[in-house]
Amino acid sequence: MKQRVLELVFRILFLIAALASILAVILICIFLFANGFPPMAEIGVFDFLFGMDWSPVDVPPSFGIFPMIVGSLYVTAGAIIIGVPIGILTAVFMAKFCPKRLYRPLKPAVELLAGIPSIVYGFFGMVVLVPLVRELFDSKGASILTASILLGIMILPTIIGVSESAIRAVPNSYYEGALALGASHERSVFFVMLPAAKSGIMAGIVLGIGRAIGETMAVMMVAGNQARMPDSILEGVRTLTANIVMEMGYAADLHREALIATAVVLFVFILIINLCFSLLKRRMK
Template identity: 75%
Template sequence: MNRVKEKIMELVFLFTAVISIVAVALICIFLFANGYPAIHKIGLWEFLSGKTWRPTNQIFGIFPMIIGSLYVTGGALVIGVPVGILMAVFLSRFCPKKLYRMLKPIVDLLAGIPSIVYGFFGLVVIVPFVREHMKGDGNSILTASVLLGIMILPTVIGVSESAIRAVEQSYYEGALALGATHERSVFTVVVPAAKSGIMAAVVLGVGRAIGETMAVIMVAGNQARVPHSIFQGVRTLTANIVMEMGYAADLHRETLIATGVVLFVFILMINLSFSLLKRRGGEK
C-alpha cells in the first residue's frame, strides 16, 4: 500500500515537473500556428522589410517596428549598461557593508516597481522635460530610451554584481601586490575576469528592453514609420501588438500575432546567447 502511494506521488511530481515543457511547447505551437498564415499570405520578406504599415489598406510591413524596437533597445543600453556595470562594481568592490545593506534594497525596489508605474513616471516627468528643454513633442526614441535604461538597471546590476563577486580574490590581490591602485586592480583585472558574466547581464538587459511593453507605449509616441531622429516618435514590436489587438480582425489580427512571433524569435535568440554566455562564465 505504502509502496503504491510512493510510486503514485513520484509520478505526480514528475507530472508537475513536465508542465514547464508542456507550457513552452504550447506557447510555441499556438504562436507559430496562428502567426504563420499571415506570414505565408504576405510573404516573409515583404512582411519583415515592408516599410509601410497601413492596416486599412491591407499593407502590412513591420520594418518600422523592428527598427523601432532596435533603436529603443540600443538607446536603453547606452544608458543602462555603463551605469549598471559601474553600480555593480560599486556594490561589489567599493561599498562598505553597512551602506550595502541600504543600497541592496534600493536596487531590489527598482526591480520591483511595475512597468506601468515607470511608464506613468515617464509620461508625467520625462516627456514634458524633453518637450520643453529639447526638441519635438516629448514622445520620442530618446524618452523611451531613458526610461528603458532606468528599467534595465536592476537586471544589469544584479547579474554583473554576482559575476564580479565570483572572481577569485587572488586576482585582485595579485594586482594590488604588483602596485596597482584599488581602482586599477578592479577595472583592469577583476572586471575583465568577469567579462562573460557581465556580457550575460547585458544580454539579459537587451531581453528586458526589447520585451518591455506598457512603459514604452506610454512614452514612445507609437507612430508606425521609420524615424529620422531620436526626437521623433517610434513604435516598437510590443507596442504594435497592444495598440491594435483590441480592434483588429482577420488578416490584420493575424499580422499582429505574426508580429508577436517575430518578437518571440528575437527573444529566443537572446535567451540562447544568454545561456551560452552563462555556461562559458561558469566553466572558468
Template identity: 65%
Template structure:
C-alpha cells in the first residue's frame, strides 16, 4: 500500500511538472494556429503593409511594429543608463542606511501595477510634455520616458545581484594597482558582470515591448507610421486592446495575428535571454 502511494504520488508530481510544457504547447498551437492562416488570408503584402483601415479591409500592421520598436528603443535609451548606474550605486556606492530605504523602494516600483504607471504618465508626464513642447503631450517621447521608468526595477533587480556576484578579489586587485574606487568599479567589476547586466537589459526589452496598459494611456494611439519624437504612435499591444472590444470577423482575426507577431518577437527576445544565461553559466 505504501509502495503504491509512493509510485502514485511520483506520477502526480511528474504530471504537475508537465503542466507548464502543456501550457506552452497549447499557447503556441492556439496563437500560431489562429494567426498564421489569418496572415495568409489577408496576404503578406497587406498584413505587413502601411495602411490600417479595417473598414476597407486594409490590415497593415507595419506601423505598429515600428511603433513597438521605437517605444522599446526609447525606453532602453531612458531606462538602461539610469538603471545601470543606479544598480552600480546600490551594489558599490550606497551607504548602508540609505540602502535600507532605497532597496525596498525599487522593489515597490517593480510591484506597482502597469495601469497605475499609465495613470501617473497621463496625469504627470503628459501635462509636462504638453507645457514644454505645446503638443498634445501624448506620443513617443512620453511613452519612452514612462516605459524607461517602468523597466528601471527590472534592470536594477537583475544588474545589482550580477554586480554583487563579482568576486571581491577583482576589486581589490584593481585597487592594489592604484585605481580609484570608481575606476575599479567601472573598468573591472562592470565588465566582469557584463552578461548579467545584459540579461537585465534583455528582460527590460521584453517588458517594454509587451507593455500594454500604460502605453495605451500615453502614446496617442494614431494608427499611422510613427513620425517625430513628439508625434503620437500606436504599438502592437495597444492596437489589440483598442480594437478587440468591437471587432468581428477578419478584423478580429487580424488583431489576433498582431498578437502572434508580438509573440514571435517575444520568443526571439527569450531565446536571446536564455543564450545569454547559458553563456554566463558556461
C-alpha cells in the first residue's frame, strides 16, 4: 500500500516537473503582453511600430521604434549573408571532406565556438573588429557592417551543427549513386547530397536568424547604437535588443513601458521564427 502511494506521489511530481516549462511559457507570455500592450495602445500601435523618431526624454516624448526594427533586420540580414555561406561550406567540410584524424579536434572546436559567452564576442568585436573596420573603410568603426561580421561569426556554430547533421542524415546511397554515374566527389556532395539535405539546412538557417535577432550584448558593443535610420552599412544602428538594455536602467513611466513593448515586438519576431523552425523540422521527418 505504502509503495503504491509512493509510486503515485512521484508520478505526480514528475508530471508537475514536465508541466513547469509550459507554465514558464504561459507566464512569460502573460507578463510580457500584459505589460507591453497597454503602452503600445497609449502611444498608438502605428506610431509605435512605424514612428521614425525615438526621443523618449523629450517634451513631448516620441516613441517610434521603426529605426530599431530596421536595425535589427539589417544586422540579421548581414549576419546571414556572412555566416550562412561560410557555415554551410564548413558543414560540408565536416561531413564530407574532413579526415577522421582532423575531425576529432575540430568537432569540439565548433562546440567551443558556441560556448564562448556573447560578452566575450562583444569585447573581441570592440577591440579588434571596430578598429579594423574604421581603418579599412575610413569610417566610424561601430557600424552595421561590424555588427554583421560579429553576428555572422556567432551564428556559425548553430548553422554548422544543424547543417552537418542534416547532410549526414542523407542516405549514403545518394552519394554512391552519383559517383557511379560519373560525378566527382565534389559534384556528388553539392548537387546530390546538399539538395537532399535542403530542409535541414534551412532549419539551421532559421535557427541562426533567431540567434542573430535576439543577440544583445555583443551587438550593442559594436553597432554604434544611434537610434535613427542608417544611410549606409558603414553607419551605426541600434537594434531592438540594444534599445532595451541601454535604456532600461534609467527609464521610468511610459518610457519604461515602451521598452517592454519593444521586447514584445522582439518576442513576436522570435515566435514567428520558432514557428518556421518547427514547421521545417516537421518537414524534415
